[in-house]
């Protein structure tokens with residue numbers, strides 16, 4: 001990927017009158033220019049082919065996207081006579097932009113490498129600048145060392161490190177910008193051609209990089225979806241097992257015990273009490289087993305929206321308790337199958353916990369959406385609160401947390417002794433991680 005000769009470098013527009021001129025000197029200059037332009041076009045075509053070949057070669061050789069970018073940035077530094085090539089990526093929530101990796105002189109630094117923190121470049125400052133600088137979202141930008149467009153911290157760093165200039169190209173996919181790739185050089189380019197070469201090279205590399213990044217993200221999403229499906233299948237299998245064996249088993253025992261109660265009218269009082277206790281135990285465990293099935297398999301019927309499903313699970317819960325369950329559910333939009341399933345799963349577990357553990361006088365289930373805060377689900381009770389030593393007792397809490405994480409929602413559980421418990425799920429694209437507040 002060699003730049004062509006500096007003498008034939010700079011491209012100017014050919015004057016139409018040149019072609020008509022009979023002056024041999026004018027014609028000679030026009031011919032030289034013509035040849036230089038052809039050479040540049042040939043060089044460009046060859047360079048693009050080389051970059052595609054390099055990208056394909058790296059895709060085959062490197063197992064993951066990080067190593068692929070590592071190879072690209074290394075090549076970039078070596079081919080363009082620069083000393084740093086770094087990559088910034090925009091996060092999934094489209095809120096910020098962070099440096100992802102940097103190839104400096106002869107070493108690759110990634111966010112996971114131990115010496116990442118040793119990089120003194122103000123990358124957070126440049127990340128904010130890239131994210132805010134509108135022209136850079138669609139075009140390559142060339143910066144001088146003391147460029148007034150750059151933040152002070154970057155200019156100061158350039159002065160100290162003797163950086164002559166930077167070229168930054170966006171990683172564009174269709175109309176989306178995924179991030180930026182930056183090339184910094186210490187030396188002054190020996191001629192305009194060398195700088196031109198850097199720009200076209202970084203643009204060609206950026207094109208391949210954006211494509212590879214997109215494909216890797218798609219593959220990642222597919223893997224996640226596969227995992228989600230496997231987990232669902234496993235939950236279904238467990239639910240089926242519990243339903244077919246435990247719940248049905250308890251139902252059969254209950255029937256036998258009740259038949260025994262009916263048929264033997266003259267039982268000793270002590271035996272009658274024991275039989276009554278056995279009936280109660282069998283009934284209780286049958287209900288618990290059915291609840292577990294419901295929690296494992298939220299059972300969002302095809303076409304059933306969240307509002308209907310919430311009302312349905314509240315109705316089901318009412319059949320297992322005498323505690324009043326108040327339901328207030330707004331008309332809700334569709335959120336997509338995967339998200340709805342997790343929301344219902346969380347509501348079901350929170351409601352089951354309230355019924356089973358809270359000893360409340362009242363339980364309320366609320367669901368609403370607002371443009372500013374997104375979807376909000378609250379399951380509250382006025383019971384005894386979650387005991388400090390109990391929150392890890394079962395699978396329910398963990399399962400609610402995992403479900404929330406899967407859809408990128410925030411789950412907050414507020415509880416206080418004798419003041420009840422409220423489980424709040426807030427779902428919007430940029431949610432916070434789970435927080436548990438235990439008030440004393």
Ligand SMILES: Nc1ncnc2c1ncn2[C@@H]1O[C@H](COP(=O)(O)OP(=O)(O)OP(=O)(O)O)[C@@H](O)[C@H]1O
Pocket residue numbers: 292353354356357358359381383384385386387390391392393394395396397398421
């Ligand atoms: N609303 C609530 N009020 C009082 N205590 C609660 C409430 N929710 C949960 N807890 C307490 O927290 C513990 C953990 O709840 P979790 O849902 O993880 O497990 P579980 O309900 O005991 O079992 P599982 O959900 O696996 O069937 C419960 O055992 C209970 O002691």
Ligand SMILES: [Mg+2]
Pocket residue numbers: 349352353394395396397
């Ligand atoms: Mg539970």
